Amino acid sequence: LPGGHGKGDRQVTAGxxxxxxxxxxxxxxxxxIGGRPAKEGGPEKAxxxxxxxxxxxxxxxxxxxxxxxxxxxVGALYVASTTNxxxxxxxxxxxxxxxxxxxxxxTADFGGSLRAGTTALLAALDAAAAGxxxxxLVVASDCRLAAPRSALERNFGDGAAAFxxxxxxxxxxxxxxxxxxxxxxxxWRSGGADFVRTWEERFVVEHGYxxxxxxxxxxxxxxxxxxPADFDRSVLYGPDARSHGSLARKLGFAPEQVQDPLFGRVxxxxxAFAPLLLAAALENAEAGQRLxxxxxxxxxxxxxxxTTERLASLPPRRAVSAHLARRRQLRSYDxxxxxxxxxxxxxxxxxxxxxxxxxxxxxxxxxxxFRAMKCRGCGTEHFPAQRVCYRCHAKDDFEPVRLAxxxxxxxxxxxxxxxxxxxxxxxxxxxxxxxxxxxxxxxADVSPTDVRLDLxxxxxFRKIHEAGGKPNYYWKCTPAWAPNAATAAPATxxxxxx
Amino acid sequence: xxxxxxxxxxxxxxxxxxxxxNWDKAPEDMIVEAAYEAYADAGIEDPQKRIDAVFCxxxxxxxxxxxxxxxxxxFDRPVSLVxxxxxxxxxxxxxxxxxxxxxxxxxxxxxxxxxxxxxxxSGPSVMMTGVRDLPMTPAGWFSLCAARYFDTYGIGREELxxxxxxxxxxxxLAPKSMLKREITVQDVLDARIISWxxxxxxxxxxxxxxxxxxxxxxxxxxxxxxxxxxxxxxxIALAPNPQTDPDFDFLRWKPTVFAARQAYEQAGITDPIxxxxxxxxxxxxxxxxxLTYEDLGFCEKGAAKEHIExxxxxxEGELPVNxxxxxxxFGHPTGATGVxxxxxxxxxxxxxxxxxxxxxxxxxxxxxxxxAPQTCGIAIVGTE
Numbered sequence: 059l060p061g062g063h064g065k066g067d068r069q070v071t072a073g074x075x076x077x078x079x080x081x082x083x084x085x086x087x088x089x090x091i092g093g094r095p096a097k098e099g100g101p102e103k104a105x106x107x108x109x110x111x112x113x114x115x116x117x118x119x120x121x122x123x124x125x126x127x128x129x130x131x132v133g134a135l136y137v138a139s140t141t142n143x144x145x146x147x148x149x150x151x152x153x154x155x156x157x158x159x160x161x162x163x164x165t166a167d168f169g170g171s172l173r174a175g176t177t178a179l180l181a182a183l184d185a186a187a188a189g190x191x192x193x194x195l196v197v198a199s200d201c202r203l204a205a206p207r208s209a210l211e212r213n214f215g216d217g218a219a220a221f222x223x224x225x226x227x228x229x230x231x232x233x234x235x236x237x238x239x240x241x242x243x244x245x246w247r248s249g250g251a252d253f254v255r256t257w258e259e260r261f262v263v264e265h266g267y268x269x270x271x272x273x274x275x276x277x278x279x280x281x282x283x284x285x286p287a288d289f290d291r292s293v294l295y296g297p298d299a300r301s302h303g304s305l306a307r308k309l310g311f312a313p314e315q316v317q318d319p320l321f322g323r324v325x326x327x328x329x330a331f332a333p334l335l336l337a338a339a340l341e342n343a344e345a346g347q348r349l350x351x352x353x354x355x356x357x358x359x360x361x362x363x364x365t366t367e368r369l370a371s372l373p374p375r376r377a378v379s380a381h382l383a384r385r386r387q388l389r390s391y392d393x394x395x396x397x398x399x400x401x402x403x404x405x406x407x408x409x410x411x412x413x414x415x416x417x418x419x420x421x422x423x424x425x426x427x428f429r430a431m432k433c434r435g436c437g438t439e440h441f442p443a444q445r446v447c448y449r450c451h452a453k454d455d456f457e458p459v460r461l462a463x464x465x466x467x468x469x470x471x472x473x474x475x476x477x478x479x480x481x482x483x484x485x486x487x488x489x490x491x492x493x494x495x496x497x498x499x500x501x502a503d504v505s506p507t508d509v510r511l512d513l514x515x516x517x518x519f520r521k522i523h524e525a526g527g528k529p530n531y532y533w534k535c536t537p538a539w540a541p542n543a544a545t546a547a548p549a550t551x552x553x554x555x556x
Numbered sequence: 557x558x559x560x561x562x563x564x565x566x567x568x569x570x571x572x573x574x575x576x577x578n579w580d581k582a583p584e585d586m587i588v589e590a591a592y593e594a595y596a597d598a599g600i601e602d603p604q605k606r607i608d609a610v611f612c613x614x615x616x617x618x619x620x621x622x623x624x625x626x627x628x629x630x631f632d633r634p635v636s637l638v639x640x641x642x643x644x645x646x647x648x649x650x651x652x653x654x655x656x657x658x659x660x661x662x663x664x665x666x667x668x669x670x671x672x673x674x675x676x677x678s679g680p681s682v683m684m685t686g687v688r689d690l691p692m693t694p695a696g697w698f699s700l701c702a703a704r705y706f707d708t709y710g711i712g713r714e715e716l717x718x719x720x721x722x723x724x725x726x727x728x729l730a731p732k733s734m735l736k737r738e739i740t741v742q743d744v745l746d747a748r749i750i751s752w753x754x755x756x757x758x759x760x761x762x763x764x765x766x767x768x769x770x771x772x773x774x775x776x777x778x779x780x781x782x783x784x785x786x787x788x789x790x791x792i793a794l795a796p797n798p799q800t801d802p803d804f805d806f807l808r809w810k811p812t813v814f815a816a817r818q819a820y821e822q823a824g825i826t827d828p829i830x831x832x833x834x835x836x837x838x839x840x841x842x843x844x845x846x847l848t849y850e851d852l853g854f855c856e857k858g859a860a861k862e863h864i865e866x867x868x869x870x871x872e873g874e875l876p877v878n879x880x881x882x883x884x885x886f887g888h889p890t891g892a893t894g895v896x897x898x899x900x901x902x903x904x905x906x907x908x909x910x911x912x913x914x915x916x917x918x919x920x921x922x923x924x925x926x927x928a929p930q931t932c933g934i935a936i937v938g939t940e
Binding site (some may be wrong): 477486 | 689691701750800804935
């Protein structure tokens with residue numbers, strides 16, 4: 059067998075120690091694409107809100123994955139996406155700052171292929187097995203754009219999944235893995251192009267997707283002597299529901315073995331698709347279950363995974379199911395088009411000179427890491443940082459406090475109909491954080507009727523605008539999730555090891 | 557009492573350009589219009605000799621002091637520009653009063669002006685130079701007290717609407733006001749929402765305009781033809797940004813509370829509703845006027861509703877407020893507004909306010925609040 063593959067992994071203890079996921083609350087009923095009214099319970103897809111992209115979704119999934127984890131231990135962050143908002147500039151370093159990971163964290167972006175999510179996972183397993191970094195946080199997030207009203211558009215969805223990979227006591231161990239590379243012009247997006255393109259569907263499915271997946275899965279199973287019946291679950295990437303179902307049958311999996319691919323609810327989330335389905339599978343998996351994970355794109359990655367007793371002892375998380383339950387239906391297809399800058403508007407939302415890089419540099423502790431400064435003299439928390447305390451007037455005697463993982467409540471609010479957004483009005487709030495810090499924030503994923511005084515909130519990283527032709531990120535608040543949906547993540551330094 | 561200011565100076569002339577969308581007028585045209593009206597009002601035939609110093613207030617000047625000095629040809633003397641958010645006009649007036657009170661000059665010209673209608677937008681422009689503090693619109697900032705106040709004191713948009721109706725009525729009686737149209741409570745409630753709870757009619761009309769005042773030392777004021785209107789107090793106070801203030805309760809605007817304390821101390825006012833006869837307050841939004849009733853001590857905190865219902869602040873009421881229509885209908889060229897209020901108060905105290913005259917007024921207050929809001933300026937003038 060070629061080097062780097064094979065049963066050698068059985069001896070290495072590196073595996074998945076935690077997982078998380080994110081599916082945006084916004085749902086586009088497929089009926090609206092065709093100009094028909096949306097029906098209750100009809101097929102829909104999850105779409106990133108106008109203030110979300112692959113970076114903000116990655117942050118949400120990573121936060122879900124880091125529940126109960128001491129984030130100062132994370133040694134590397136790998137971010138996989140075909141839709142990093144920057145062609146040149148790393149998403150991982152931005153996310154490391156937003157996640158408050160340590161300064162000497164190793165960061166890398168994986169992109170260019172729908173397989174990037176599993177490829178990043180394999181690279182993380184290698185790094186953890188080699189002991190060259192501490193636990194590796196792997197995040198796959200995608201927000202692909204198909205031409206409006208195309209067949210692809212109906213199948214695409216947006217979402218993210220995250221895994222912590224480390225040695226020690228994994229919740230999921232990797233029994234075997236196999237990858238193949240394949241050259242095929244089946245699905246692509248040229249540099250500078252907005253929309254994903256494909257060749258004719260039957261060719262793409264037959265000679266791209268199914269051929270590669272069958273070859274890679276078949277070879278791995280043959281090598282480790284496993285049959286389809288030996289797996290409790292098959293977690294398969296699929297371009298659409300029909301091709302996915304057909305592949306599962308051809309691989310020899312019975313319908314009850316197949317992880318629900320969530321078409322009609324989420325959609326094909328690109329590089330995050332197989333990872334997202336794996337997170338969904340792990341939510342319901344018991345110890346000792348064997349899963350086959352297979353991802354496609356310019357070849358295929360296939361992994362045989364085995365869950366351990368450790369899985370049940372992970373702290374509660376939102377993963378996929380809680381996100382599926384949190385839905386917010388878009389008003390119209392036009393709202394969706396506007397949120398993707400696909401409709402013609404009077405003013406270009408991406409125009410203007412944007413934010414000075416120097417200002418961004420000076421403000422990144424506040425704007426990206428969302429740190430308040432706490433007065434060492436009187437304990438008053440200030441946001442943004444002050445040089446002189448509002449209450450005791452002490453000068454330059456502050457320590458940072460991370461607000462992102464805490465919560466707050468609504469002190470006051472307004473609904474602004476002028477701020478440019480695809481879905482006016484903008485809900486604007488004055489928040490008092492748990493630590494008594496006052497922060498002026500927009501509220502995400504809500505309608506005016508959802509807002510009231512003293513409403514508990516949590517914080518979410520969002521794209522605030524695109525002035526200067528680039529995404530400009532900051533935090534918003536959103537109504538706090540119910541306690542049973544794992545509301546409060548521990549603060550930076552808290553929590554045990556995975 | 558701090559008596560450094562009270563009765564040391566007097567306003568002896570006032571002028572005001574037409575407020576409105578003055579498409580055909582440059583800032584210089586409005587400055588000349590206001591200043592020459594003030595000269596005439598003060599009986600000044602040779603401003604080159606009589607004006608010792610000029611204090612200008614403008615929030616969006618293109619050149620600032622140059623616009624004023626060049627248009628009026630007032631050179632070879634101090635000309636300064638003051639900026640203090642929406643209290644800019646009142647603060648320019650304050651600088652003049654201080655310069656006169658200390659004896660640095662004998663007669664000063666105050667000019668407030670702004671020309672927002674050269675920007676091509678009907679409201680404030682949306683600024684995207686940062687990610688924090690957005691949306692950055694005055695309607696959004698000033699509405700932040702509404703939800704908490706509504707909930708605490710049981711009022712709603714109807715009470716605010718009555719303020720807009722009052723000011724629209726008063727504006728019909730002021731020749732130089734921008735809007736001259738009576739409206740109903742229903743009109744206000746039906747208008748499109750700008751930033752809840754503010755609909756279109758809860759918001760002041762942004763306009764172009766300039767206003768001017770001639771201020772002199774009290775000891776020389778009698779040499780001017782009009783009865784002098786004495787400056788009783790002029791105060792400026794800053795308060796923490798309400799969006800970062802760790803102690804803010806969203807039931808008042810602190811800048812007004814702070815500036816009122818100073819102004820009342822200077823003027824010796826202890827019972828505002830009985831000692832003040834007429835007031836021009838900063839009704840950038842209807843809710844701002846409502847909170848100002850309470851923050852200036854015209855009534856107890858939470859009592860604005862009953863006074864609005866009783867008509868306390870109408871032209872016929874106990875303490876008429878915004879007799880010329882206020883920012884709401886007279887218009888709001890930011891730097892001019894504080895000076896425009898002094899113009900109206902001087903007319904009221906001289907008995908020259910025509911159909912909107914408050915009978916027997918001897919003490920008048922003007923008030924500006926601006927920023928997020930963070931600043932407040934108050935001037936009190938009187939004839940006794």
